[in-house]
Amino acid sequence: MIVLANNENPLGMPESARRAAAAALQGAGNYPDSNGTALKHALAARLDVPMEWLTLGSGSSEILTLAAQVCAKPGEAVVYSQYGFVVYGQAAAHAHARSIVVPAHDFGHDLAAMRAAIGPDTRLVFVANPNNPTGTFLEGEALLDFLQSVPPEVTVLLDEAYTEYLAPGQRYDSMGWVRRFPNLLVARTFSKAYGLAGLRIGYGVSQPALTARLNAQRPRYNVGTPAQAAAVAALADEAFLARSYQLNAAGRAQLANGLHELRLASIPSSGNFLMAQVGEGRTVHARLLAAGIEVSLLDNYGLPHWLRITVGLPEQNAAVLAALRDHAPAR
Structure with a gap:
């Protein structure tokens, strides 16, 4: 069977990560490092952000779910685009929040309409770039304009699960935006370009106040030892x-x-x-x-x-x- 259904890396797991995960199994009788110290060190160096700005998740999907739980109280609104990743609606439902689904434009995000949909009780906006399942892309300039327009009490989760596949001319400085906007959370994953889908590991980047809230809600041992070791190795395997x-x-x-x-x-x-x-x-x-x-x-x-x-x-x-x-x- 040829499986081309789940947006996995056809190269599979990098050998460097495979070796690291196998070595880490020797310590699998002990609980994982609940803070993911080694991986956070590696990510902080790669992204040029403090370790205190990082939240580890069981895939980036857990970061999406945590964001809804932390940001939206029952009955408050979560905004996302038609044809947005299915987990956005699920995350809102788990938080007992109210979903506002904004009609798409040419199968992609209509940022102007999404901004107009933000009301007094909106607490979270999901934006995917590129978007799954449509593959559509938002230029950095348009995204920055949108971030500047969003009220500070509304968190924007920028889902960059596929960011490593962007062409050089498409790339923008979302880490710089995190430094600028306290209400921005960037979510990324090791499941796609890094080939670690089966190990379930992703992360979020946000300023300390939001990160602290996410980590307070995060299950203590949500990322296992082999996954953390594999992610450190994969991150270094340029x-x-x-x-x-x-x-x-x-x-x-x-x-x-x-x-x-x-x-x-x-x-x-x-x-x-x-x-x-x-x-x-x-x-x-x-x-x-x-x-x-x-x-x-x-x-x-x-x-x-x-x-x-x-x-x-x-x-x-x-x-x-x-x-x-x-x-x-x-x-």
């Missing part, structure tokens, strides 16, 4: 990260070009996936499964005619394109 970026850029272009040749519409993506319009999504999904290929249904996003395809190895990308050629309905 060759692996560069290889992941290059493979993804080439594979994303391969998929985009192939879909265009098949006359299947796709959304330009800045992540490690593409969203393709295939007709009846469930029918095509079932046909692909029968051909030994799994991609992601998007019914739960209100996108029943689209499938999300993770960028794989070149031969995997070729296989899904061939299967779509054989099994997609005539257009």
Whole structure:
């Protein structure tokens, strides 16, 4: 089975991280370092922020959930975009908060409409860049203008799960923004470009007051010893990260070009996936499964005619394109 459904790194786990995790298992009889000291040291050095600005999570999804629990009381509002990551609504629900879903613009965030949706009881806004599942990207200048406009009592969570896949010309200084805005929380993960999805490790970066609140809510031993050790090693493995970026850029272009040749519409993506319009999504999904290929249904996003395809190895990308050629309905 070729699995291109979960936006995982097709290279898998870097060997450096595998060795570090295996070595760390020798101490698995003891509880993990609840503060993640070694990893926070490494992250602080890489990001040029104090250790006290870091919150570790079981994947960045836990950071999203913690943010809702910390920022929004029951009945208060959480704002996010239509087609935003499904966990945003789940996080709001877990906090018994009220979700305000702002209609998308060209499948991406409408920042002006999101700003207009912020009311007196709004306490949290989720913004993903790039966005999952659509792959859409917000320019740094537009994001900065938005941050400047948000009231200081409203926390903005900038979800950068796919930031390592951005082209150099797309990148912006979100760590500089954290220094400037006490109400900004940036969430990142080791699950995507770093290849550690199965170890469940992510982190948040925010100023000390917000970080303290997040860490007070965070489960004490939420990130295991092997995961912390693997993340330290992966963070230092710049060759692996560069290889992941290059493979993804080439594979994303391969998929985009192939879909265009098949006359299947796709959304330009800045992540490690593409969203393709295939007709009846469930029918095509079932046909692909029968051909030994799994991609992601998007019914739960209100996108029943689209499938999300993770960028794989070149031969995997070729296989899904061939299967779509054989099994997609005539257009």
